[in-house]
Every structure is written in structure tokens, then in C-alpha cells.
Amino acid sequence: MFDIEKIRADFPILSREICGKPLVYLDNAATSQTPSCVFERISDTYCRINANVHRGVHTLSQEATDAHESARERVRKFINAPKSEEVIFTRGTTESINLVASSFGKKYLSDGDEIILTVMEHHANIVPWQLLQSDKKIGLRVVPIDEHGVLDQEVYRSLFNERTRFVSLSHVSNVLGTVNPVKEMIRYAHEKGVPVLIDGAQAAPHLRIDVQDLDADFYVLSAHKVYGPTGIGVLYGKEKWLNEMPPYQGGGEMIAHVDFEKTTFGNLPFKFEAGTPDYVGTTAFASALDYVDRIGLENIASHEAGLMKYTTERLMKIEGMRIFGTAPEKSSVISFLVDGIHHYDMGMLLDKLGIAVRTGHHCAQPLMTSLGIEGTVRASFAVYNTQAEADAFITAVEKVVKMFK
Template sequence: MEVTAQQAFDIEKIRKDFPLLEQEMNGKPIIFLDSAASSQKPAQVIDRLNDYYRTGHANVHRGVYQLSQEATTAFEEARELVRQFINAPSEKEVIFVRGCTEGINLVASSYGRKFINQGDAVLITAMEHHSNIVPWQMICEERGAELRVAPVNDAGEIDLDALYELLDERVKIVSLVHVSNALGTVNPVKAIIDRAHELNIPVLVDGAQAIPHTQVDVQALDADFYTFSGHKMFGPTGIGVLYGKEEWLEQMPPYHGGGEMIKTVTFEKTTYNELPHKFEAGTPDISGVIGLGEAVRYIQSIGYENISRHEHELLVYATEQLEQIEGLRIIGTAKEKASVVSFLVDGVHPYDLGAILDKLGIAVRTGHHCTQPLMARYEIPGTVRASFAFYNNKADIDALVAGINRAVLMLK
């Protein structure tokens, strides 16, 4: 049952759920500020994975023996948990993939080969992660289509007028990020979906950075496809979800061939399985799916209202404190942001700053964050990125600020 907004948000109790936060890094208590790359895992998820491998492991869907049937039940219960979590209409529309990257590749490959042809176009934005650029470049090159890119302004927001001008009958799909991993920008995906649908253009949303921070309702968004990764939402690595509207998935050919995705196989002809199994060839990441289900339960136990409120307070506090550092410039100042702050300090290379922070026990991400075209738009090599989850507190931010000030004295 989800915690109500009235219930207390006990940050110290929550922090105790995450074993890694009690560890040290370079002899210092770890300050983990890289959740946008991969979040930490609560003991509840770790224990569920351990329990599955110790007492419940068997292959799913095929076995008639009790252990296999129990594993299958746990696996499909996790699918139903995810369906409810994102408010998908049907379990048929919840496909397990290795992560957001595979979800995008599945749509680009399967939808692309079915619906994108010579002279067509695909529309993305200038703030996309490489995983939402490269698959579309590959399918456009293969099919003879054009890749269109909607620009972003200096604040790191999509230029909606420019995006809408790029929408025409040649565009066969729009694919964009819900929340920027590099800037924290929360994009107006609902408005973009509505405009695209006026022209009967489907939309895929990369939700990897949104799902840890905010409730996602795929029906309210009316997204045609929505994909996210388990490891960014306190679950295991190597597992993710692609939601797709049944009407599209039924028309799309399988992405991989093998076991489970078939009904019958002869040397002359293969017929494919029903959804969602048509897109789930081979033995799945059973433990990952079960662990993902436990992560969903954990998020629900905290409550998105509590998560959003706490993380917004952290974002405001971090922005205020960082802006007081002389020479520090925040990259990405959109009006709507998630709990990510990317920044540069005049005269200091991001890598050097990140290396000193590491010695102080502070984990941040440095570099281009798999958004090289976005960094080129700002004419910078990369940034230092601090990204917060609900297990962070203001003391973590104070440590970051103190660490930056110390590093600047050493490097300048």
C-alpha cells in the first residue's frame, strides 16, 4: 500500500534501507550523488534477489513441476505490478527488456522496418541520450529516411515552436526523453504527444530518468511507447520495461527470434506467440524481473508525493548553495527540472574536479553523460553532474559544496 502524503518522510530510516550508504570510499563516508547513472538498491530488493536464487530459482513458463510454476507466478506477478505501476491497460503491453536502451532499439528496429521507408523522417530532440540517437540513425540509414532534430534553448528546454514546425506527414515517429539525464529538464511530453497525434504520428518516450522521480501514467500521457530501466529506479541492472500500445505491438514483427516468442516452428514456417511473449525471446532475466517487482513495491511504500517533495527541496537547496560558489555555472536552468544539477567551474576541468571529489568520498559523474551533441550545442567538453535520489539529504549537498571549494583551492 502506498504511503500517504500525510505520513512522515523519515529520511534517516530510509537511508538505513540502503547498505551502500553506510560504506566508505577512499576512507571517507560515501556521499553518493550519481543516482542518474544508476541508483542504489534497498535491502528489500537485495534480499528478494537473494531469496529467489537460494530458494526459488527455476526457468519460467515451460515447467510443469512446482518450483517452475512458482517462479512463473512470481515472474508474472511482477509484470502485473509494473502494469499497475504505469497504469498500462493490459499486461500484453508490458514487455521485459534489458533496459531503456534495448526498449528504444526494439522500437527502432521493429517499428522502423515495418513503417519507415525511403523519404520518411524520424524526429528527436537535441537533448537526447546517445541511446535515443544512434538506433534512429541506424534505421534511418538502413531505410533511406531523414533524422530530424528539434533544437533546445540556452536554458536547456526544447524549442517547441521549432519542434512543431518539423512535424509533418513525412514524420513516422517522434522519440524524445521525458527527463534529460544531463540537464534535469522535464519535458512537456504530454503536449508534444497531443500535437503529434493530431497528425497520427506515434510517440516513444524515454522514461529512464523520469520513473525514479515521478508517477508515470501511460494512459494519461497517451504515449504510444514508454520505456525505462530497472537499475535507475532502485532495482537490478540488466532489466527494463517497454510499454507499447497493443495496436502497434500487434503490427510490429518480432525483434529477436528463439524460444518463447513462437507458437509453432517447422523448417518451412514459424508462427509467433501472442503478446507480450512475441518480443521476449529466450530465457528472460527472471531474477531481474522479480527484483524489479520488489523495487516497485519499495517505491510505493515511500510514495511518489513524498519522493517528489523531498527531491524538489534538495534541488532548490543544492541550486542555491552551488550558485554561491564563485565561478560556478549551472548548465541547464529549465523552469521544470528533476533533481539533477550539472555545472562547470571557471578554469577547472570537470574530470579534475570529479577526481578530487572522489578522494573526499563524494561520487559525482563527469563528462558528456552520453549526450555529446548536447554538449556541443553548449560548446563545452562536458560537465560535473550531481544527481539526487530520495535517500540523499542536505548534509550530502553541504559536503559537495565544501568539496568543490576545497578542490577549487587546489586546482587554481
């Protein structure tokens, strides 16, 4: 049973008041809140089994290692990866993309090669490829969107040529909410012999991820958007690529043997995990994934979709309202502007009414440029949001609009 009050009780922060008003947290696309079971797992790890992993023969080290590697297996199941060795722990989606851009780029890219991105990408899936351009003269080709925020598939296919070496695109837009047809886009790229990375930061909290069904070469996500701790992320990569790619960082953990003449590197996944890992964070992330599974990802998605539909319909009745992103396949994000009201003004006034939303360019400035705007107000839903909160949000927006009349 989907018991919203029981779910909300799992998130102590939701009992806070902001400016004397009950907190309505609608900034979930940036960071979701954390259920009690996750920070209880963090506390339990520090209190009971805190010891460095992989290196010790004593009991605490072995227990910590078992918990850390069990978390890797938990992630493997969550994304349906073939092997746990293909699951690399990073600090987040951003580091995961940087790892691939650096390591894959060093191994496989040459001057004149091209990479296909989309106009809706987060800066984390743009800047790493631009940094690579300082070492190699590669070109970036960009897929545009239509008026609904849907990627132009005809243009996408037309961008492939003999110099195309890589495709990197978001599964779900963090601004528009558009759910991209990544399976079909991957299939087309593979027909051209081109590997694909999928940025799943916005997809993982809402969609069932199956990297084998997608046939993704790389898939990346962050724990803090899936009710987990900050500072933990995942890079899934097909074994054939990860085996060939050089290490991203050097240090302990990722080596087989070191002397001053030569170093040999460890097997997967450790080859890409230099230094002491955040084993406390990984075990807490496993608890977050268990929590999601107990509720059911399909139940979460259905609940969020209902809230988004209801809120969108109500917002559209407000004079001067513009909503950006009206794709048929859309996740639980509403980005909007009201004529005559700056997005920062809207966001700050909503905060005074207890409503937490995001304002600005959302780390997607190229998308904003293509839309002809500087930024938006963004409301995004999670499992613990309610229709009463949606009503409070809508009422608050209406109050702000009246202030500017």
C-alpha cells in the same frame, strides 16, 4: 512519515567510506543504489523457486512463472498501462528503444521518411535511429533548446511535414534535468497522425508515470534507476502497434509453432521476449517498485526537489560557477562547470573527498556540442540523500576551487 535515517538504513552501501571519508553518492542519474529488500528478493528467488518459467509443469517452474508474471502486473500498475500484455521486459531502456527502432522501422518506415528527435537525447535515443539509416534512407529532424534548456515548441511543431513518421524524445533530460511537456507534445504529434516514444529512464525514479494519461504509444524505462537490479528494463507499447510489429529477436518463448517450413509467433507479450527471461531480475524489480510505493513517489520527489533547490542556491555563490539547465520544470539533476577547472579534474578530486559524481558528456554529445562544451560535472539526488550530504558536497567543491586559485 518520511524518515530519512530509516530509509538510509535500507541501503547498506551508504555505510562505506571512500578515501577515508563517508561516501556521498550523487551519481543516481546513472544508477541508483539498491535497498536490502531487493537483493533479499534476489536471494530468495534463487534459494526457493529457481526454475525456468512458462515451460514446466512442476511446482518450482509454476511458482517462478507466477512471480515473473506478477512482476509484469506490478510494472503495469506502476505506469498505469491498460493491459499487462502491453508490458514487454527487456534488458533496459537502450534495448527497449532498439527494439522499437528495429521492429517499428522495419514495418512502417520507408526511404524518405523522417523521425523527430531532440538535441537533449541520450545516445540510446539517437544511435538506434542512425543504425536504421543503414537500411532505410530516413531523415532525422532535431528540436533545439533555449538558454534555459527548454525545448523550442515552435520549432518542434514546424518540423512536422508529410514525411514525418515518428517522434522519439526524453521525458526528463539526463544532463539538464528538464522535464519536457511530453503530454502536449504527444497530443500535437497525434493530431498529425504520428506515434511517439517517450524515453522515461530519468523520469521513472521521480515522476508519477501514467501512460494512459500521456497517451504515449511507447514508453521505456530501466529498473536500475528506480532502485532495482541492473539488466532489466521495460517497453510499454500500445497493443495496436505491438500486434503489427514483427519480432525483434527469434528463439524460444516467443513462438507458437516451429517447423522448417514456417514459424508462427506467440501472442503478446511473449512475441517480443525471446529466450529465458531474467525472472530473478523481474521479481526483484517488483520489490523495488513496492519499496518506492511504500515511501511514496510524491514524497521522494518533494525531498529531492528540496535538496536540488538548496544545493543549487549554494553552488551559485561559488565564483566561476556555471549551471547548465535552469528550466522552470526540472528534476533532481545539477550539471555544472567551474571556470578554469576541467570536469574530470573536479570529479577525481571530489572522489578523494568521498563525493561520487558523474563527469563527461553523459552519453549526450550532441547536447554538449550545442552548449559549446565537452562535458560537465553532474550531481544527481535520490531518496536517501540528505542535506548534510549536500553540505559535504558543496564544501568539497569549494575546496577544489581553492586548489586551482
